[in-house]
Amino acid sequence: MASSEEEQKKATIIDGKAIAHTIRSEIASEVQQLSTKHGKVPGLAVIIVGSRKDSQSYVNMKRKACAEVGIKSYDINLPEKVPEAELIQKVQELNAHPDIHVLAFVLLKISFAGILVQLPLPAHINEENVLNEISIEKDVDGFHPLNIGKLGMKGRDPLFQPCTPKGCLELLSRSGISVKSKRAVVVGRSNIVGLPVALLLLKADATVTVVHSRTTDSESIIREADIIIAAAGQANMIKGDWIKPGAAVIDVGTNAVDDPSRKSGYRLVGDVDFEQACKVAGWVTPVPGGVGPMTVAMLLKNTLDGAKRKIEQ
Amino acid sequence: MASSEEEQKKATIIDGKAIAHTIRSEIASEVQQLSTKHGKVPGLAVIIVGSRKDSQSYVNMKRKACAEVGIKSYDINLPEKVPEAELIQKVQELNAHPDIHVLAFVLLKISFAGILVQLPLPAHINEENVLNEISIEKDVDGFHPLNIGKLGMKGRDPLFQPCTPKGCLELLSRSGISVKSKRAVVVGRSNIVGLPVALLLLKADATVTVVHSRTTDSESIIREADIIIAAAGQANMIKGDWIKPGAAVIDVGTNAVDDPSRKSGYRLVGDVDFEQACKVAGWVTPVPGGVGPMTVAMLLKNTLDGAKRKIEQ
Numbered sequence: 205m206a207s208s209e210e211e212q213k214k215a216t217i218i219d220g221k222a223i224a225h226t227i228r229s230e231i232a233s234e235v236q237q238l239s240t241k242h243g244k245v246p247g248l249a250v251i252i253v254g255s256r257k258d259s260q261s262y263v264n265m266k267r268k269a270c271a272e273v274g275i276k277s278y279d280i281n282l283p284e285k286v287p288e289a290e291l292i293q294k295v296q297e298l299n300a301h302p303d304i305h306v307l308a309f310v311l312l313k314i315s316f317a318g319i320l321v322q323l324p325l326p327a328h329i330n331e332e333n334v335l336n337e338i339s340i341e342k343d344v345d346g347f348h349p350l351n352i353g354k355l356g357m358k359g360r361d362p363l364f365q366p367c368t369p370k371g372c373l374e375l376l377s378r379s380g381i382s383v384k385s386k387r388a389v390v391v392g393r394s395n396i397v398g399l400p401v402a403l404l405l406l407k408a409d410a411t412v413t414v415v416h417s418r419t420t421d422s423e424s425i426i427r428e429a430d431i432i433i434a435a436a437g438q439a440n441m442i443k444g445d446w447i448k449p450g451a452a453v454i455d456v457g458t459n460a461v462d463d464p465s466r467k468s469g470y471r472l473v474g475d476v477d478f479e480q481a482c483k484v485a486g487w488v489t490p491v492p493g494g495v496g497p498m499t500v501a502m503l504l505k506n507t508l509d510g511a512k513r514k515i516e517q
Numbered sequence: 518m519a520s521s522e523e524e525q526k527k528a529t530i531i532d533g534k535a536i537a538h539t540i541r542s543e544i545a546s547e548v549q550q551l552s553t554k555h556g557k558v559p560g561l562a563v564i565i566v567g568s569r570k571d572s573q574s575y576v577n578m579k580r581k582a583c584a585e586v587g588i589k590s591y592d593i594n595l596p597e598k599v600p601e602a603e604l605i606q607k608v609q610e611l612n613a614h615p616d617i618h619v620l621a622f623v624l625l626k627i628s629f630a631g632i633l634v635q636l637p638l639p640a641h642i643n644e645e646n647v648l649n650e651i652s653i654e655k656d657v658d659g660f661h662p663l664n665i666g667k668l669g670m671k672g673r674d675p676l677f678q679p680c681t682p683k684g685c686l687e688l689l690s691r692s693g694i695s696v697k698s699k700r701a702v703v704v705g706r707s708n709i710v711g712l713p714v715a716l717l718l719l720k721a722d723a724t725v726t727v728v729h730s731r732t733t734d735s736e737s738i739i740r741e742a743d744i745i746i747a748a749a750g751q752a753n754m755i756k757g758d759w760i761k762p763g764a765a766v767i768d769v770g771t772n773a774v775d776d777p778s779r780k781s782g783y784r785l786v787g788d789v790d791f792e793q794a795c796k797v798a799g800w801v802t803p804v805p806g807g808v809g810p811m812t813v814a815m816l817l818k819n820t821l822d823g824a825k826r827k828i829e830q
Binding site for chain 2: 332348349350351352353354355356357358359360384385387393394395399403406409411412413414415416418419420421425
């Protein structure tokens, strides 16, 4: 991991889309094997509350990705005003009685259905209450506090790792970047990315620092990192001169910035100034096309793994 | 947090014994209030398997500490060869039916009994299996993965924080040392100290780095810390010149080293070279008499808090 300034060596762009495509092919082939050998396929139940356009679009993406690899997904649409208790009851039904979807489980030969509640939920519903209800055996998003605890603890393994953090580590390992004994800096400490990715890196023997909104000298700390995981949600926050030459930069940020040259009026950028990073880093993920496709691929992987565990029982 | 080398300023010694004594007095007075107001006191059930001398001695210490503040403790002694299933059954009984200790609960007016399984357990018993069985409402040690997950997650709070990590933060706050935006380095990543103390510091807005046995440059990383939590279990590992002048040093290590001048043939030292640290640090905890007494005080605090929660329900 070294470069000289004269060389102006270009970073290797980590092509998340291509890696995710490879992983999806691997999953498709495993699903095919399950189907041939056991006559069963994995399922994914997606609960959507209300009709937010962004949520609909994420759910559509997940539905398509499932279909592509042979995972049977089915949506449960609940109205915007659904009472929390009713949503929780729906989760409990999915936990306890897969046979309430007799048609799906018998006709489609589903062996296991992961449960995913699309976030965010409407303001009148307490997300924690709902997510805590998902059986940890079906929590393919891996957000349950019990899963997070096991993620961090030595000698314990969660049933599912959260999809985005898992995708970050997969990008590193499939790019041949070793984590062990490396200095890793995680920028951000959210429950869905920063915290769990820090725990995963620690378990993989990296020396991990978490910087966040209350950190006074993020820039100098980030500059010491061999591996940067940027998950702050701040457009172009990390400049080229914040990056140690040769470092691996995984950009989890997805920020919309105004762009009058586009029909939509905006474009998506990461937390890292990509052009600058390309001149300094050893590896860098683009936005879009880096971490994003991996999140969906890891959701499929978790769903497959849940089904395999169920069949092996 | 600055000092000049000429001054040879001595660090403030954080007197854990005195702070723990203050906390115990506070607890005793709260227990007295509970007893007066509700006619109930907190209880602590301690399960001991076998007859390890060190375990017996820890349990005695806890028993005495409970008695001193008015918490009713009772021991459940199980033979060394007790089958795992039988131990788990005992835990489940304590979870579900406080009234199996009718005598204790009625005569002694116990409102709540925390459950503590003294570690280590004999080799034929899987500790994880046993600890996972303790109801999280009674897990006064705070070691359940669900508690650890909530400890780390934003917006979630565990019912109980593990005693030693909680004791470390209490030592800092009662010494007037602010954690927010400080660089904290945790040395060690064990489930009972390193990991949870890192999560607590992160939640308290410190910028946290965890170094461990696979870290290649611990020394230079530790030197950047405003707050050092040493929990590596390596006698005198951290030298004076590893410490930034003025830093706060919390030494969790308790290591026996040979000392022919003592009748016992050994003495206890921390992970930090105490004499050297005194010349550089702003604050330093001694071993013994630093973190140790705080662990027991926090156990009493957790037990009290559990009882208060029960009464308020």
